[in-house]
Structure formats: structure tokens, C-alpha cells
Amino acid sequence: MDAAVMSESVEDIEIQLLLDAVYRHYHYDFRHYARASIKRRLLQALAQWGYESISEIQSAVLHDETILPQLLNFLTVQVSEMFRDPSYFRALREKVVPHLRTYPSLKVWIAGCSQGEELYSLAILFAEEGLAERTMFYATDINPAALKAAQAGVYPLDRIRLFTENHQASGGQNSLSEYYTANYDRAVFDRSLRERTVFSDHSLVTDAAFGEMHLISCRNVLIYFDRELQDRVVRLFSDSLTRGGFLGIGSKETLRFSAHADRFTDFVRAEKIYRRISR
Numbered sequence: 001m002d003a004a005v006m007s008e009s010v011e012d013i014e015i016q017l018l019l020d021a022v023y024r025h026y027h028y029d030f031r032h033y034a035r036a037s038i039k040r041r042l043l044q045a046l047a048q049w050g051y052e053s054i055s056e057i058q059s060a061v062l063h064d065e066t067i068l069p070q071l072l073n074f075l076t077v078q079v080s081e082m083f084r085d086p087s088y089f090r091a092l093r094e095k096v097v098p099h100l101r102t103y104p105s106l107k108v109w110i111a112g113c114s115q116g117e118e119l120y121s122l123a124i125l126f127a128e129e130g131l132a133e134r135t136m137f138y139a140t141d142i143n144p145a146a147l148k149a150a151q152a153g154v155y156p157l158d159r160i161r162l163f164t165e166n167h168q169a170s171g172g173q174n175s176l177s178e179y180y181t182a183n184y185d186r187a188v189f190d191r192s193l194r195e196r197t198v199f200s201d202h203s204l205v206t207d208a209a210f211g212e213m214h215l216i217s218c219r220n221v222l223i224y225f226d227r228e229l230q231d232r233v234v235r236l237f238s239d240s241l242t243r244g245g246f247l248g249i250g251s252k253e254t255l256r257f258s259a260h261a262d263r264f265t266d267f268v269r270a271e272k273i274y275r276r277i278s279r
Contacts, residue, residue, distance in 0.1 A: 014054035015039060021058050026068055028142060029205040030075055032229035038075065045074045069145055076143045077224060080117040081159070082176075083166030085251055088219070089125055090171045091271040096246050097129050100214060106135040109210050109240065111202070111218035113139040116150030118217060120179075121167075123193040128173040132196070138210060140202035151199050153189035160187050205229060209239040216241060220250035231259045238263040241276040248273045 015038060019031045030038060042054055051057055061067045083089050100106055108126075110119045119139045126132045141147050155163075160176070167176045180187040202210075204221070216237050222230050237247050238260055247255075247264065249272045255261045264274040 011039070011054065014058070015042060018042070018054055018058040018061075021062055022068075022071070025062055027206075028068075028072070029203065032205065032226045032232075033075070034224050034226055037224050041074045045071065072143045073145065076114075076141070076146065077220070078114050078143070078146055080114050080220075081166065082117045082155075082163035083121045083170045083172075084117070084219075085271075086166045086169035086171075088170075088248065088251075088271045088273075089121060089166075090169075091268045091273055092122075092215075092248070093125060093129065093171050095268050096215065096273065097125075097131070099244070099246075100131060101129075103214060104134065106131060106215070107138065107210075107213045108135055108215045108217070109138045109140070109213045111140055111204060111216060111237075112221040113141050113146070113150050113199075114143075115146050115155075116153060117155075117163075118219065119150060119197065120153060120189050120193055121170075122217060123197070124167070124172070124176075124179055125170070127193070135196060137194075137197040138200065138213075139197055140200045142201060142203050144201065147199050147201065151194065153191075153194060155187050155189075157182060157185050157187050204233045204236060209236050211240060212242050213240045213245055214242055215246045215248070217248045219248060220252070222249060222253045227257070234258040234260045234263075238276060243276060243278050245276045246273060247276065 015035070019038070023029045023031060042057065045057060046054065049057070057071070061071055108122060110122065113119050116139065119137060123132065123137060126135050139150055141150070164176045179193060180189045218237070222233060225233065234255060241247065246267060249255070251272060253272060255264055255274055263276060265277050267273045267275040
């Protein structure tokens with residue numbers, strides 16, 4: 001047998017055994033994440049930790065609980081920015097907000113909130129549109145370290161220029177500097193932006209729906225799941241939305257091939273914003 005084929009086969013087995021071990025021992029379920037993405041991240045972990053095989057990662061994570069948080073940082077994507085893809089936020093502001101104004105109270109779920117950039121973007125947008133006082137935000141992630149960072153709302157000052165440019169391009173009504181305080185090399189976002197936010201550990205893989213949401217924003221998360229898990233999550237979002245509620249996903253994602261696509265209609269097709277319909 002070709003050595004490269006044999007090596008690849010053993011590596012795939014090791015990955016499956018590691019994911020099974022993490023699920024059985026810690027109840028974090030990565031078994032239906034896109035395998036190519038998982039493999040790439042585990043190879044990064046190998047290089048950084050100096051292990052020779054993925055089996056060594058499995059042994060370490062089973063016998064040393066301090067390894068798990070480090071592994072979660074590899075397996076969950078923590079790369080984002082405030083007002084990422086400004087045209088998405090402009091579409092929310094111009095197309096979705098007029099519908100949300102008709103409700104006396106609102107619930108917004110940021111699923112897979114990472115370190116909070118999407119949450120603060122939406123909180124600022126809702127504040128500028130006069131909706132902050134009637135809105136509850138739910139920011140969820142499976143990574144405890146990411147949730148802690150999101151609650152803190154502290155970002156390196158060298159990222160603020162990009163955040164500011166994105167905010168302006170999204171139709172921002174005020175200066176972004178009104179929402180944070182610069183402190184040495186950090187920008188600390190105002191506590192008022194998260195006063196009406198519930199931060200929660202929630203798995204899109206295993207946990208139940210959040211009820212009666214008016215907007216769910218879950219961008220650049222579905223691309224890391226296999227088709228079976230994508231279907232599960234789309235069903236979860238459908239069950240979590242009010243009739244007529246809105247779902248925003250990433251620019252490289254689509255509901256088109258989902259088993260539950262008929263529960264949604266395109267609302268702003270170019271920005272991947274969908275609306276829940278009655279079925």
C-alpha cells in the first residue's frame with residue numbers, strides 16, 4: 001500500500017478517536033464538524049505543541065483537564081471583527097430594522113458569538129436605531145474563554161481602526177469612539193452595550209432551541225459543519241424564530257441545500273438574510 005495513503009488513513013482514524021474521546025469524556029461534540037477544517041486545526045495544534053501524532057493529543061486531553069481549553073481554542077474559530085462585512089449590517093439597518101420597530105420588545109440571538117465582536121456591532125446598531133431599550137441579546141458559544149472575553153468587551157487598540165472603518169461603511173450614525181474608552185493599548189467598550197445581554201454556554205450541536213427570537217445572527221459558523229449538522233442547526237434556528245423572524249448567515253453560506261430550506265424565504269439575498277415563514 002502507498003505510504004502516503006496509509007498515513008492519511010491512520011490520521012483519519014486518530015481524528016475520529018480523538019473527537020469520540022472528547023465527546024464521551026467532556027461532552028463537547030465535534031464529530032459532525034467538517035473534517036477538512038478539523039484536520040487542519042489539529043495539525044496546527046500538533047505543530048504548536050510539538051506532539052508527533054494526534055493520538056498524543058488524545059492521551060493528553062484525557063489525562064490532563066488543562067489541555068481541553070487549549071484544544072477548544074483550536075477547534076472553535078475565534079477570528080472575527082466588528083461590523084464585519086459592512087453591507088450586511090447596512091442591510092439590517094435599512095431592511096430589517098423597519099420590521100423590528102413594529103414589535104414592543106425584541107429578542108436577538110448571536111449564535112457562536114466568539115469573543116463578542118458581532119454582539120457589540122449589533123448592540124451599537126440597535127442603540128443608534130433607538131431599539132436598545134426594548135431588546136434582549138443572547139450571546140452564546142461553546143468556548144468558555146471566548147464567552148469571558150465577550151463579556152469583558154476589551155479589544156486591542158490596533159484593531160479599532162478597522163472596526164471604525166467597518167462601522168462607518170455600515171451606515172453608522174455616530175463615531176465609534178463614543179462607545180469605548182481607550183486605555184493604554186486596549187479599547188474597553190461601554191458596559192451599557194451589554195447591560196441587556198445574556199451570555200450563555202450553548203452548543204448548536206446538542207442543545208435545545210431558544211424560543212421566540214426576532215433575529216438570529218450566526219455568520220461563518222455553518223461552513224464548519226457537515227451537511228447533517230447544518231440541517232440540524234437550520235432546524236434549530238427555525239424552531240427558535242418567531243413567525244416572520246430573521247436569520248442572517250455568512251456570505252459563503254446558504255440555506256439552499258438544507259432539508260429545512262422551505263421554512264425560509266430570501267429577504268436580502270445578496271447579504272444572506274432570510275425570513276422565517278409559516279409551515
